[in-house]
Amino acid sequence: MNQTPEESLVAKESYEDYSRSQRHQGVNRESRKEVKKTKVPTLHKLYIVFWSALTACLSFAVLPFLADTANSLQSQNFYLGLMVTKGQLPFSDLFATGGFLYYIILAIGFFISANLWIALVNFLAYYVTGIYLYKVFYYFTEDSKVATIANLIFYLLNLILGFGGLYPIQWAMPFVMVSLWFLIKYFAGIIKDEAFILYGFAGAAAMLLEPRTLIFWGISFITIGIYNISQKHVARGFYQLLCIILGTILVFYTSGYFILNLQILSPYISQAVIYPFTYFAVGSQNLWLSILFHLLVALASGLLLGFFGFFRGAFKGEDKVSKFLIFLVAFIYLVIACLSQDFRLYHLLTLLPFGLILTVMSLNTSYQRSLAKTSHRRKKTGRGASQFLSYFLRKHLYLPILVLILSFGHLTYVSLMGLSENAERSTIATYLTSQLGSEDKIYVWDDSAKIYFETQAQTSAQFALPTVNTVKKSNAKLLEDDLLQVDSEFVVVNPEIPMSDVLKNSLEANYDKVSVEGVSTFKIYQKK
Incomplete structure (x- = not known):
């Protein structure tokens, strides 16, 4: 189609106007999408498989000789799973604070082979958690070696804080991490609204394993609402809500059928849902000593450094919504752990992934800056994954190694004394x-x-x-x-x-x- 000189001039001005106001933004959006669509390399998947298998096998339910190392909560949870096969029901016959699905999975193990079944469930939980944690780490650092070492730190801390396994949060964490990765992509503008069905599905499944994950879902739901209002996506927000409800119903309808038939709905709500959110004390230790203990362990383990980075403004720029969500969830889980009035380390398991993500984001900023200063040495020294691990330990004055030694030393001492x-x-x-x-x-x-x-x-x-x-x-x-x-x-x-x-x-x-x-x-x- 031929254009007059005047039409050509108008078209040219229109094109220039587009390039000034939108082209740069569009290019950034496309390049950002490529960065955010993280695919875990095969080699790193093999690392995650190995660490997941190792962590899964170091469970007292899998290795009988570790059974005597179980604490009160672990041994009682395992016993409650056995009692389900004997006709006693959690919530109605036995007081329980885990999710309904958690005890059902334990009971299945006693109908077949408990050791192999628990090992399989543990492995799948740790593997899926590791895969999506890697995606989150890589998303924020854009460095595969940093993400790999961050994953290794997660598995080591999981062993330290939750040795022996069988904590409900460890089985619920895959669904939490899947949902966190989903929200990160949503706030980056690279996910479809229909996918909120999966978000609702994952949320319901996690709550049926560990009701305290409701904190994450509640905060994320409010964040989604505020974000949609600020972006004037009210209609989209309503459509997303419908998708979330549909995904939730798919899980709750199935589980609700059994819960209602077993007539445990009322005690289930009072024990697993209301009790953990209205009474945080688990032990009878001094409250202030409990607060100090968990703060020191969180700091020495590397879960608290990211909080300081957040307040220094290290998380400004892109993905502010996602970063604020992670910070808020981590802060609330830290407060709950401090209020436990108990000196056991497993209370920090809920904080672990969120606190570690904050720390890795904070350290990565200074770590990349240090690499830039020594760029002339890279050909000589290399940039191996161990470099970030060394950097992580130095920034924490090597206290994570001390926590590792003390925790397993204490475990050995208690085992020998018992x-x-x-x-x-x-x-x-x-x-x-x-x-x-x-x-x-x-x-x-x-x-x-x-x-x-x-x-x-x-x-x-x-x-x-x-x-x-x-x-x-x-x-x-x-x-x-x-x-x-x-x-x-x-x-x-x-x-x-x-x-x-x-x-x-x-x-x-x-x-x-x-x-x-x-x-x-x-x-x-x-x-x-």
């Missing part, structure tokens, strides 16, 4: 197995479910162990009331665990003390 007690537990379990009938119940006043597990006997109280979820006075009273019913054929007492005078008097009045050869620490009572 050898005699665990031997007595096995002796007691052997004795009780020979004395119990198929319908008899027992209660073990101890900080380990080992006796329960080896006898496979049902507990007579809704709190299987007196050291888990009983810090709240009302829960302690419920446990006391259950034991005062005298439904236990045998009661095994660890004198090191404090017991009320009311329960001591009840034992003296309704039970006879039994002497078992080889048992000196524990007291065994049989109903009169």
Whole structure:
């Protein structure tokens, strides 16, 4: 089509106007898309497979000789999974704070092969988490070697903070990381609205494994809403909401069918959803010491440095929304860990991925700057992955190595000191197995479910162990009331665990003390 000189001039001016106002932005958008579409290289996938397999196998549910290293929460969770196969239900018969799907997965292991099943679930959880964490690390650093080392640090910290596994958050984390990666891409403008169905699906699945992931979903949902309003995407936001609801229904409808049929909806909501968000204390240690302990461990582990970088303005520029979301989630999980009034490291597992992402982003800025200053040496020294690991350790004064040594040293010490007690537990379990009938119940006043597990006997109280979820006075009273019913054929007492005078008097009045050869620490009572 021929144009007049005037039309050609108008077209040229229009094209120049486009190039001035939009062409540069469009080029940046296209190049940004290429950066953000991260594909994990095959070699790095092999690294993730190896680290996932190693972390998955170092579980007391997979390696029987590690069973005695389990803490109260781990051993009780495993026991609750066993009790599901015996007809006792979590939430209605047994007090539980994990998700419904979490206990179902544990129970499946006892129907088939617990060791192999748990190993498979652990591996898949760690592998998917590692894959999407790599994507997040690479997205913010644009350096594959930094992302690889950051992944390695994540697996090492997972072993340190959550040694032995079987924490619900470890199985829920893949869904959290998938959703975080989804949101990062959405805020970068490179994802379709229809994909919010998967976001809703992942959110529902995570909450059925670990209800405390609701914090992430709540904050991310509010962030999405504020972002859409600021971008004047109200109609899009409503459409995304419908997609989220659809994805959520796909999971909740299926699980809800079983929850309603088992008639555990009300206790499930009160125990797994309301209780963890209204009562944060897990232990009875001094609150200020607990706060100081978790802050020091988080700082020494490398999970706190990113907070300082955030306040210094290191996260300005692109992806401000995503960075603020990660910061806010990490901050809330850190506060919850500090309020636990307990000195166990697993409380920091919820903080781990978010705190580490912040730290890696903060360190990467100064790390890339240091590489630029020494660029003339790169041909000589190389730029290996170990260089960032060394940089990470130096910036933390090598404290992560100290945390690693102390944590496993403490684990070894506790295991060695508990050898005699665990031997007595096995002796007691052997004795009780020979004395119990198929319908008899027992209660073990101890900080380990080992006796329960080896006898496979049902507990007579809704709190299987007196050291888990009983810090709240009302829960302690419920446990006391259950034991005062005298439904236990045998009661095994660890004198090191404090017991009320009311329960001591009840034992003296309704039970006879039994002497078992080889048992000196524990007291065994049989109903009169």
